[in-house]
Amino acid sequence: MRDERVYATVVAFFATGLYLALVVAVFGLVSLATDSDVVADPQVGPIVGPVMVIASALMLLVFLIVLGTRVPAERQRISPGVAFGVGVACYSVFIAAGGVAGAAGDPNDPFHYFLFAFAQLVRWPAITIAILAFAVTLLYQLVLVGRFRQRGRPRWPWEGDEDQ
DSSP: OHHHHHHHHHHHHHHHHHHHHHHHHHHHHHHHHHTOOSSOOGGGOSSHHHHHHHHHHHHHHHHHHHHHHHSOGGGOOOOHHHHHHHHHHHHHHHHHHHHHHHHHHOTTOHHHHHHHHHHGGGSHHHHHHHHHHHHHHHHHHHHHHHHHHHOSSOOOTTOOGGGO
């Protein structure tokens, strides 16, 4: 049982790394295609965008570790509902982190950062965060289900049980 938890935790870290790589790539490509910035408000500063992405990645990591370690190996399933919930949670944390980080950096006008966070609700970066978190969670569940059903090291189709 302990090996399954360690495996699920390690895969969760790799899945979070994949998530960060996808976020950077998609943000860059969509920003180039639409000729718009990820953080459109120049008053919020250069730190708010990375804080938002890191906060959503940490939320994803926590959810993946909990999903992988709390559910026994024989009960692991691919659940789009759970993946949707993780996507919504990452979306919410992305938006909230933008408002909190902006207000912490400039405490003179916290209402401006509330409006900034509210404006992020329908912008493409926040929606992209939710979609990518959903997709990475589904892939994580797929990897865990495949590993736990296989029981052991991966085998080539021509390998038999007599090779051990």
